[in-house]
Amino acid sequence: MQMLSMIVFLVMSLMASIAMLFMSSIFWVWVMTDVGTLFLIPFLSAETRPKKSWFTGVATYFVIQFFGSVMILGGIILDWAIEAADWSSAMMCFGFALKLGMVPLHFWVSRSFVYFHYGGIFIVGAGQKVFVVACVPLFSDVPLCAYAYYFMAVGSMIYGPIAMFNAIAVKSFLAYSSVTHTGFLVIGSFFGLHIVYAYSFIYCVSMAFLVFMLWSGDCKFMKNLGSELPGYYKTGFVCIAMSFSGFPPFLDFCTKFVILQLSMEQDSTITMVAILTSSLINLIVWVWVLFIATSSEVKEPGFLSGTTGQNVLNMSCIIWNLFMGAGFSMLY
């Protein structure tokens, strides 16, 4: 019954998010964002084994999203009432940045994620964010806000991997990974919605694989990743880690290369430097994670040693990360 309710609320949230993409007015975008967030609350609160702390994360998430929504609504009303475009854009910029968890308004992300279940981490960290990023106005009429939004994205790209180094808990690590990728998504939105959709799809699928593997092992701490991650998923995890490290020819390198190419076409030097810096730090972080994940004191079952479903998932993950990069490059 609980699983059914989770699925129902998730589907309703997804429908609201999809509807948001087709709204032409910023007011209705705000409405759909809030409807989507409200439907996520029961989904995030549902726990098969209720813990004392479940409400901490959900409450933090709800308060932050509520405050962000208030700022966005305030900006809309201000623009409607007295046509103060500067203040209106500033409030909306602040509201959206807070909801997305961009640096320096990212303080709630780790605090919330640590108390979410893995499904909630995927939905909040990847699923919900891609819809919001696709609908955020770029504040082109108020250059100050546009620059602020842009630099918050750059800051997220660079700060995220640095914070990942200090993560003790796996969920905290995923939180900062989400901050990094949010920065990439927002930067991509400056180059066009098509890149946002492509990057979002790739990011969501990759995160789905990663989160599922971590969930199956009930991984809690980074230092125990080697022993907690199931042996039959290790190969897939290695592929994901290499992809997120930015090694060619894996998938994440190809997507970052496309954004790099676009920024070069637009002569955006800061973006290029930010992408390269973020990639370098990401590389070092994920090499560290790779080592932790593959070190285990106990001899574990190896490749293709799980059930059929587990092996299919593992192989799918390997194929996705290894070959989709080439596919994406050819299609793009």
Place this chain on the structure above:
Amino acid sequence: MGLLILMALNCFCVMFLNKKDQTVAVVNCFGVWSAFSLMYWGGSGVSRESLSELFCVDIYSSSMISLSLWICGISILVSSCMTNLRGVFNSYLILVTLLCFLLVQCFMVNTLAMFYVLFESTLIPLASIIGIWGGQIERVPSIQYMAAYTVGGSFPLLLIFTTMEVHAGSSFMWFISMKTTSLNWLFWGGCFLGLLIKLPAFPFHAWLPKAHVQAPVGGSVILAGILLKLGGYGITRMMMLFSYTLESFGILVMSFSIVGSVYGAFMCLRQSDIKKLIAYSSVSHMAFSIMGLFSCTEVGMVGAYIMLVSHGFISPGLFVLSGINSEMVHSRKIKVMSDGVRAAPSLGFFWLVMIMANLGVPPCPVIISEVLSVVCVIALYPWVFVLLLMYFILSGAYSFSLYCQLTRTKKKIKMKVFFNEVTLKDMSALYFLFYPLAEVLFKWDLWAMM
């Protein structure tokens, strides 16, 4: 393309063999592939057999391809004799074969973009080899160092070929050259930084000793034998593309290299760890390649490639010997390794031969390379000979010191050796490294353009 298809088909056939036979089969395959690769050696100009949409091979590519195949085979041969390779050995075979496959493609591709992708991809199997079969917990920082230096240093190259793709539509690097003299040092730095780090050039060499110390013997053989040469090959292609218009930048790089050769030789004198000593020796020798390449002369190019290929056989030979010797005494300390040499006196002879080859004593082809490189450098500024003289003295000193430490006859109360016999099988890898050196000696003018 035929070579790649042959490699893929052979690998497919080897999969069905008994696990015990797979090692021998793979080593034999590498021998066959090396022989096949000789088909691409067509003298000056592009090899007609190689021309296709994706690949283009000339004497520089083909020599590197043959070197890759030979060295990877040696790596498997030497690793199969080692007792310290834990885990499933078949994984090692797969990683080395994959690495070789990537390397061969890297030396064959005709666009800068694909060269970059394959250049970075070679890091993955090597990092895996070090991570899985490396000796100590410090292998993680060493992999991070290696990855950060190599990948970070080649980011400017990524920007350059991206610019080519965006503005020119292609990063094809054959039969075209940029006709401009307005290229500044930022551009040259971007072109060559990643490749100089890979070589490694002073002062970007810090990652190499760390990587060598943590890598297993087979990993060190591949790293020293062929992976460092990727940098030299990349520099050749970049120069081919940008028409040799980098005189002042080249002089700066040559200056650093001269200092680097002296520094490397000095650091060798101070080492007590055999692997670190060989690593610093590589830094010294690669400095000569850099001098030759950046002299922008045919003589320099020939000297550089003689050094690249010769070093590709000598340095792995040193690592093979150090691997056998350190297995005997379970230590990489030079003073402790003398116990092993005393227990198996034939090792002393082999050490002498390899140290002399490393030093550049004739008839080793390294001497030809050093002479040609010295000629190029002195032609620019004669007083540089003072520094080069210091290098020759220091290299003689550390070679002599190394040999003396390994073969010292001071009696000990108790010799601690794990085993006291070195068989033909253990030394087979070394024998297969001697033969190509003789070939290089007799064909040293292969890389001359006319």
